[in-house]
Amino acid sequence: MVLISSQPTDEGTVKNDPAAKLARKRLSVLERAQHLGSVAVACRHSSMDRTSSSSKRRFQLQGLEGLKDLLPIAKSHPHTTLDEVVQLIVSLAYEPPAWGCNRISNHLALAGVAISFPTVQHILNKQSFAT
Structure with missing residues (x-):
């Protein structure tokens, strides 16, 4: 039973990317692990860590693209301050x-916008208001 089969790729893109x-x-390690019957031995021979088990699952789902490095961070943060609040x-x-950060934060709290003064300071620093 063959779980992994290499797909032909353009060698020019592999050299440049x-x-x-x-x-x-990672694909060669997966193929070696299938041949040897042990992921640990295949990783040891290839000087790679044992993340090949997750690589195998990603390869089966996404192909060669799944074996590329994943981004280490999320694309957006769920608690990002709204643009309207930043403009305010x-x-x-x-x-x-x-007015300093505390006063701006307190003024916004009276208006019904709950935002901490460190967040106000962070926003002002990002907007180049720092002195």
């Missing part, structure tokens, strides 16, 4: 320029 090279190396903070920083 480091992610594709790593994917091909920036406008409050312009209106009375003497």
